[in-house]
Amino acid sequence: MRSEEPIEDRNRKTTSHWLGVAEEVAKRQRLFDPSAPAKPFKLHEQAIFRHTQSVRGDDIGAVFLWTAPASQRPAAIGVFFAWSQGRMRNVMEEFHSFYNGPIRRQAAGQPTWDCPDAGLQWNRADNLPAPASDLRRLKLQARQFPRRLNVKTTTTEGQSWELRSVPKPFYEYTDVDSGIQYGAVFGFCQGTDTELLVAVEARQVDDERTWYYALAPFSDYQIQVDLPDGKTWNSPDGSFGQNGKPHFWGAVERRPKPEFER
Template sequence: MRLATRSFLSIAFLTASAVVAQDAAETRAVSPLRKLMDESLAWNELLTSEDSAEPMTVRVVMRWANNARGSEDGLTMLYLSQGRPEAVCCVYPWDNKLIHEFDSLSRGTFVARRDGGVFWRPAKPGPVFKPVPGADAPADSPAARLRQMKTLAGQFSSTMLGWRANKSDREELRMLPQPLYRYESQRSDVLDGAVFAFVQGTDPESLLLLEAFQKGNGFEWQFAFARRTSGELEGRHKDAVVWHVPGFPEGKDPLGTHFGIGRAFDSSVNIDLEKK
């Protein structure tokens, strides 16, 4: 009996030690940089219009690292209106600043505010949606539509053409098997949709949006690509190039569909970065 009790206590001690070690690891993982990144989610408000009283919902869909380009910690978030993603933002450290890099995913326009003022107001819709070639009509059930979207997403690919003139930094991007976000929106013109990511490491470099969008009295599958990097990008459906954007996009035009804004780190975060 004493032996069984001793064995039970040993197991309990080891289990408790493992929990303590896990808690300690999680505590250590919350660096000043990670804490600042999480706090920065509240810095911006996106609204469907100047008159809107309710800001869009913010959802973090991925935390990532890109050691190839020196970003050891980053996150991607979506701004949602009626369940549909209207904008995407990547947050990452660069040049002693915390960068918020936005792209419009909207079929319309919106406004973005920070510190009480409007800093970004895209003057036109973001991605260009087109029918998915050869796609069947959206299925009746949500589960069947998700299977359709995964199958359709597998027909697309994306390539990072990079920054160099000779394309020596060209790289085929890897599509994550699961969507970053799947939505059945509350809008009457959007039945269903999902956002898929093409990544370098775990860092999204381009996004693929698939939507069951209204056409006449029914719906059809439509697609659009969106950039998540300053590099030149290409998107293909099977063997056909269906999307191309040049490198080094304009990121300071408050009326553009791509916009970046940075805020300098305080001293505690600078110290943390130096330790890395």
């Protein structure tokens, strides 16, 4: 029987409950470089973004990030979410490698995800001014890049959705040993559901300071990005449960809804 408490309270409890499930599933994951299995990647303490999907379905989920040992640079990003089916919710997972080499995921009861290659294809962002010498201006410069992108997803039936850019970066970092003066990960969403991540880095290579960017899809739909230089990027093909690629998505489990949600 559905609770008689106000719907706002039930919705708040429902969101909190399934965000807790997302965190629980994230903590079960073990990601690492296959050449160094004894040194797993570190899960960031908190989710870097949370969402409730109001445009397509009723997903509730969160975005989590892992870093390689002794580094702040993202090694992998995962999204865990739950969508309704009657009195149950289907808990799903989605990953994208940000690592510069092979990566492996292991979790009890789940298929192993292996990506044998670097997860991102980096490109120079020549449309941005040369990286500034101070952190405050670097942050302002980095935010210019996602603002110049036009992003949309297209369903298999041909319906298109314009994605909105989240102004604040999901995550910021430096990795001076790798020549990264400043890096940031930005999101493009359908509603508040993350469909694309954009990484931007200011790098020092010898005497040259240059901006680089990379795109990471988090959607089962086709993504098209109109870039500032007039070129168009299209997300690579992929399918549910397909292994061996930087982008992986699949099912985790089914769980009954709590009484207050029914």
